[in-house]
Amino acid sequence: MKKMTLASMDIAEHKREDLKRIFPEVFSEERIDFDQLKRVLGDWVASDAERFGLNWPGKAECMKIIQKPSSATLKPLRDESVHFDATENLFIEGENLEVLKLLQRAYFGKVKMISIDPPYNTGKEFIYPDKYCEELKTYLAYTGQVDGDGRKFSTNVDTDGRYHSRWLNMMYPRLYIARNLLREDGVIFVNIDDNEVHHLRMVMDLIFGEENFVGNIAWKKTSGDNKPSFAFTHDNIVIYGKTSNQLPRVRLTGPQRLQYKNPDNDPRGDWAQTDYRSRWTKNERPNLYYAITQPNTKEKIFPDTHTKSTRVWGCEKNVHKENERNGLVWWGKDGLAKEPKRKRFLFDHRGVNTRSVWDDAGTNDSASGELAELFPECRSIFDNPKPISLLKKIISIASDKSYIVLDFFAGSATTAHAVMQLNAEDGGKRKYICVQLPEPTNEKSEAHKAGYETIADIAKERIRRAAAKIEDELNGQLDLNGNGQLDLGFKAFKLDSSNFRIWDGDVEDTDALIEQLELQVDRIDKEGSAEDILYEILLNAGLPLTAKIEKQVVEEKEVFSIADGEIRVCLERELTTELFDALAKASPSQVICLDEAFYLNDELKVNAGVIFKFYATANETEMVFKTI
Ligand SMILES: C[S@@+](CC[C@H](N)C(=O)[O-])C[C@H]1O[C@@H](n2cnc3c(N)ncnc32)[C@H](O)[C@@H]1O
Incomplete structure (x- = not known):
């Protein structure tokens, strides 16, 4: 008979187990022999006083925060959920460090993609205070779940001193713990602007390894701003893989995908019509100048019979014969076209690689418009949401369509919206886990006046309304009950103290x-x-x-x-x-x-x-x- 542990996973223990697996020879009586480890590693041990690396006040404390298990719980909120018993989507209201710790046991190595949009440290946003040993108590005070005792919550302003350090102290533990949740082929996307991008890259190098840096996307968020001398028109999206710096090639979407159709019901699926010619002239490639017989009219057609083009055919005559035998030559729906086209099948398409400049993924303005459409009663329900198309573009970069996407700075839940929308469009079964602090809305804000007390409340309502809109657009074409093809539900939870009395080893008298x-x-x-x-x-x-x-x-x-x-x-x-x-x-x-x-x-x-x-x-x- 065993006693059940009421605490989140022991993260340091996990690392020790990893080390033991690789270096069993350095363990003796359950302790690590560091001298032996140095001998095993040879010249790779850094011993110089001057070392390359990122350091900041509080970095050592971060490790203590990471290692302190959480004894909190996630309380189900059935009434706030949609299709509670059938859905596989999760919305968790809570402080993300505690929540990430609580998810460790169940979701370790299960998440394919993390996409986050953390506070950029512009001096305006709220930064959750890291009181190193009392996160849950602080959180409960903040959310009014227990009496507060004067703990201060403030924005991180640059007059505070240690401005960058505070931001790094917030980000480092969260990124460190989040990495554990990624699958081996998992990948993380972090939105950031130029205030902290340099520190973010360094802290990511520290946690993910610089060899796993995939790229830095410049997303064009606006066509201009009103700064006097320099217009900041893009944000960065920094990408790291858990174990690799490669992204899969992306399936075709948008106008490129729309070129693929199946007008002749070809059992090989959708295909696109492409040019039968090459870029060469008759002088350059005389072997590509020959007559092709139109199968129905029997006309002999040379590359210049019907056009003034000097370009010759794209393949030699024997390859053309092969193409005909394989049904790859298209003469129009009625079979009477004067020139052939080449059928290129979608399954043959290798996909496209991800480019580092994105100017086709919506803008800050379009994102605000998308929210305004969902909340017509409120002109500005949430500041600076991201566009759905940006998140859809990020989420599409994955080789399968049924993985978990995690966003632990969920804001207005654009990620959840994008997952549902993309699944509706391509029949995917992606699931999301969104985490959002119940950050109070400003009392003077329109959101507050409209009855939304916290950002988490806005996010939940957005998911409900987005789901209804998608359902409406599909007009009953799919089974939307949450147990069928398209999961438009979500299971809501909130961070809370344990239902059990936790033994307090710190009592003295x-x-x-x-x-x-x-x-x-x-x-x-x-x-x-x-x-x-x-x-x-x-x-x-x-x-x-x-x-x-x-x-x-x-x-x-x-x-x-x-x-x-x-x-x-x-x-x-x-x-x-x-x-x-x-x-x-x-x-x-x-x-x-x-x-x-x-x-x-x-x-x-x-x-x-x-x-x-x-x-x-x-x-x-x-x-x-x-x-x-
Ligand atoms: C930049 S916004 C994200 C916006 C989001 N991408 C969207 O499209 O709506 C960052 C969010 O992270 C939330 N946040 C900040 N610190 C947090 C914490 N410790 N735990 C959970 N959420 C937090 C803030 O309340 C804010 O809503």
């Missing part, structure tokens, strides 16, 4: 310690619903927040079967050996019950242990019985 011990008898902390507790268990067991949960009655007790029975959870306070027998017989990988159900009942504990051991041996399975 005896009375506080006794109080702690007494509290542990009944570990369920507050009025959390069974669903709240189940999702906390799900997170700690490393299962995705979209895992299926079914309620069953087993031996007269309420049991939750998670992920098709992989885990069974019983939150009843009185348990029986009959129940253990039935649960163990089904051989799930884990059974989880409340610790307090065994309070002062050692006999029940022993019986449970015996029953689970018996069935694990009989069924030759690894079955873990945990209490919480």
Whole structure:
């Protein structure tokens, strides 16, 4: 019988395991022998006092922040969600550092693409304060979930001093932890302007490795601004791969894709008509000057029979014959055209490579227009959203269509909108995870007056309205119930304190310690619903927040079967050996019950242990019985 850990993944432990795998010889009695590691690495150890690298006040503290596990939870918000039980999209309201920590167990190595648009550090935006050891308390104070005690939240203004350091202290832990979530072939896109692009590149080199730098896209965001001497018309989109600096070639989209059709129902699929000629003249390539017979009119056609063009055919006569046999020569729908065209199939197209200048992906103005269309009652609901076409262009750079896109600075949820829109257009099954702080809207803002108290509220409403618009545009052509072809729903969660009493190892006086011990008898902390507790268990067991949960009655007790029975959870306070027998017989990988159900009942504990051991041996399975 094991005790379930109520904390996010131990990130340092994970790194130690990685090191152990590569250098087992440097570990002795579970400690690292650094001298041995230096010997193994040879000349690669930097020992000079002067080293190349990015340093700033607070960098060392960042590592402590990264390593401190989160003991918070994500509370499901069924009423704010759409198709809660069927959707695979997630919207999480919360401080992203805590949320990223909580996602580590379930989404480690699962995300194909991260696309973020963090605060640019222009001196105007809010920067979440990093109080190194009390992130959750600070967060709960900020969101009014517990009484605040004077903690200060402010914008990062350049008169503060340490202006860049504060920004780096905010970005470094988040990027570091986010990298863990990427798949090995995963890729991250970060929007940034020239205020911090140089620091961003260096901090990304530190975390992702400069060998995994893919490129820096200049996205034309406006045609001009009103600065006196220099117009900043672009933003940067910095791209790094987790393990590679290569991007897949992009499938054709837009006008290029529209050239591919199938007017003759060719079983090979869509194709485009291309020129049958080359760029050469008769003098340069006399072998390409010959007569082609029109199959229907039987006319003999030379390259200059019907045009004044001096260009000759694009292939030699024998290749032309081969093209005819392979059905690659097109004479128009009626078969009577005077000149042939070459059929080029879409499946043959290698795609296009990503260019470093984007001037066709919408602008700041078009993005504001898109939001205004969704929120006609409010002239400016959110400052500086990104255009949907920009996000669609980013998201299209991936070789498959059914991966997870993560945006942990979601703002007005343009990423979620773009994922739904793109899936509607190309039949993809991409899913999103969006994280957004419930940053209060300015009391004087139109958004606030329209009833949106936080940016997270705006984002959720945008997703709902965008989904309705897409549904409307598709006009019932697809099954939109969230369990069919197009997932327009989302499951909403909010960051909250644990449903369980967490042992506080920092208490010093005896009375506080006794109080702690007494509290542990009944570990369920507050009025959390069974669903709240189940999702906390799900997170700690490393299962995705979209895992299926079914309620069953087993031996007269309420049991939750998670992920098709992989885990069974019983939150009843009185348990029986009959129940253990039935649960163990089904051989799930884990059974989880409340610790307090065994309070002062050692006999029940022993019986449970015996029953689970018996069935694990009989069924030759690894079955873990945990209490919480
Ligand atoms: C530049 S905006 C993103 C805009 C977004 N791309 C769009 O199109 O709407 C950055 C967002 O990150 C949010 N943010 C800042 N710090 C955060 C944190 N620690 N956790 C979660 N969100 C945060 C801000 O509230 C802001 O809405």
